[in-house]
Amino acid sequence: MVAKAFSMHLTLKRTTFTTESTIGKLSIEGKFECYVLEDVVRKPGAGKVWGKTAIPAGTYPVTITYSNRFRRLMPLLSGVKGFEGIRIHSGNTAADTEGCLLVGTSQAKDFVGNSRAAYAVLYNKLKTSIDAGDGVTITIS
Known part of the structure; x- marks a missing residue:
């Protein structure tokens, strides 16, 4: 079996850290x-707070699978240690996510x-x- 070549690469650079959320910039191929x-983002050793902790920095494969929660096909990050069901989806504040990545075209404090x-x-x-x-x-990162 031949390993699949990864030809699209996304980069998320976290830039703004508050007590409520983390905001970053997502790039595709730069x-x-x-x-x-x-x-x-919690400090190392601070422990995970369910539904209120960003996933660890790292590189993850992205697939599109059916989400039972959202009842449609959605992007899924795989292999995130200590987390399950990490999706990329719409939403505006930390109240709209439980570890997932929310995307937006604008940003303000604790908001996309x-x-x-x-x-x-x-x-x-x-x-x-x-x-x-x-x-x-x-x-x-």
């Missing part, structure tokens, strides 16, 4: 795509805006790449 809001539009554009790019047989990864 080109800015959108903003991302996540839960709080125009999320549904940003998600639609990103989803189409990911789906096109995956449907073509290409792999997708995301590196979070």
Whole structure:
């Protein structure tokens, strides 16, 4: 069996850290795509708070699978140690996520805006790449 080559690479650089959320910039192949809001990044050893902790920095494969919660196909990050069901989806604040990545075209303190539009554009790019047989990864730093 031949390993799938990962031909689309996303990079999420976390830039803003508050007591409520983490905001970063998502790029595809080095080109800015959108903003991302996540839960709080906790200090090493601080422990995970369920539904209120950002996933660990690292590189993860991204696939599109059916979400029972959202009842549709959605991007899923795999292999996130200590986390399950990490999706990329729309939403505006940390109240809209339980570890997932929320996308938006604008950002303010603890907020990303125009999320549904940003998600639609990103989803189409990911789906096109995956449907073509290409792999997708995301590196979070």
